[in-house]
Amino acid sequence: MTAALWQGPAVALVNLFDADGGIDAPATAAHAARLVAAGLRAVLVNGSTGEASTLTDAERVALVTAVREACPGVPVLAGASGEWRGQAAARVRSAAQAGADAVLVAPPRLGGDLGAFYAAVAEAAGSLPVLAYHFPPVAGGPVPVDVLATLPVSGIKDSSGDPVRLGAELQLGWDGAVYSGAAALLGYAGWLGATGAIVAAANLVPEDCLAAWDRDAAAQLRVLRAEREAKAAPGGLKAAVAARYGTSPFRREG
Template sequence: MTLEQVPLWRGVAVALVTLFAEDGSVDVRATARHAERLVASGVRAVLVAGSTGEADALSDGERVALVSAVRQACAGVPVIAGAGGAWAGPAAELTAASVAVGADAVLVPPPRRAGDLRVFYERVVSAADGRPVLAYHFPGVAGGAVPLEVLPSLPVAGLKDSTGDAERLLRLLSEWDGAVYVGSSALVSAAGLLGAAGAILAVANVAAEDCVAAWEGDAAAQLRLVGPHVAAKSGFPHGLKRLVAQRYGTSVAARMG
């Protein structure tokens, strides 16, 4: 791995929930405070406005405001901005706006009708102004697919794969030299053991300590994640919002589901 390919961080990052007020407005301050306490609990990076953050229900202005607030609240760790779009133009615009307010990297799924993925990601990389661009593979939930056979040709620094597909994880790690991040809490221990760069996890919103321990090889912690992993997938995003509220007293309001 070349110097340019060294991952921005290693270990567990949180795929941050977006907290809303009861009237449905984005509670930027509460979301940033939540990110701050998760960093204090051991997460190594924060993803803002990803699929866990109900990105599809946020305006570009709301997404940029969240990135700015979390960047200010979480000194010392990378902040990654979700920056997708239906085609290269809006994805590049959101990438540039996120970088302008302090995003250290962007996570970008391909469009559902992507066409030439290399051309799409070249435009995003240009807009990122030297910050790492991570591709995002979670087809059907966040854009389209990032095929394994296409990945080596893309100008991206890494990939988040949220499918929970263990075979695909093994192939990624054996066939590609970019930074691989799992997005399923069911694979945290395996990813750490196999040499992945890290994990970007929704469940870290409520069980950051166990996520970190599982990454470090604690089998009991991995097993403890089963409960929140299953509950968080129940009626997304409501299952996860309820878990976070039970632990931290946050709002359960959501725009999706």
């Protein structure tokens, strides 16, 4: 396998907003730095956990720039999905200019030629690694396992939570990195030999996510409990993060 940007758990970062719905890039960056100090290996900005669908392109750039500056020691990934290849390519170029180390891109929701879509994304990325993103219907369309190895990507983030699919990705015989986006599979993914994980629960319980990756069963159960409680109500994750760290609980979605 080619050298991965990082191994082990990373955070799918929440983006923080003020009471009027404006982005608070400094507070978001400070939260990212706090999680890196706790031991997380990388930061994903502007993913689905960051309510990326509500952001303008200028806001995306501001958030990547702030997080990159606040987290100098770890890879910073930027979500750069789009409804067609031109939009995604433009977002990829902007993320690269803002200092991202890699980009995460889901296919368009309505499908199409995935090879042509990711070829345009890879061309825009240049030397920047591209991770495909599989999380239908939350973020774009599906990335079928049987075409993954043919795409011009460096790896995949699979947030489906399907352990059988994760196993199939790890048995493709390709040189791409495989990151799980499911907090429930942290220990399982680490046990099977996945490259790492990018999970929303790491905003709230970073220490337990790290321990669960190392197959600490008690930590995995604590992650599951924290995630279950956070998902019990809309905005629950942000409210739980606010309760622990004093961050803003405000959301745009919902």
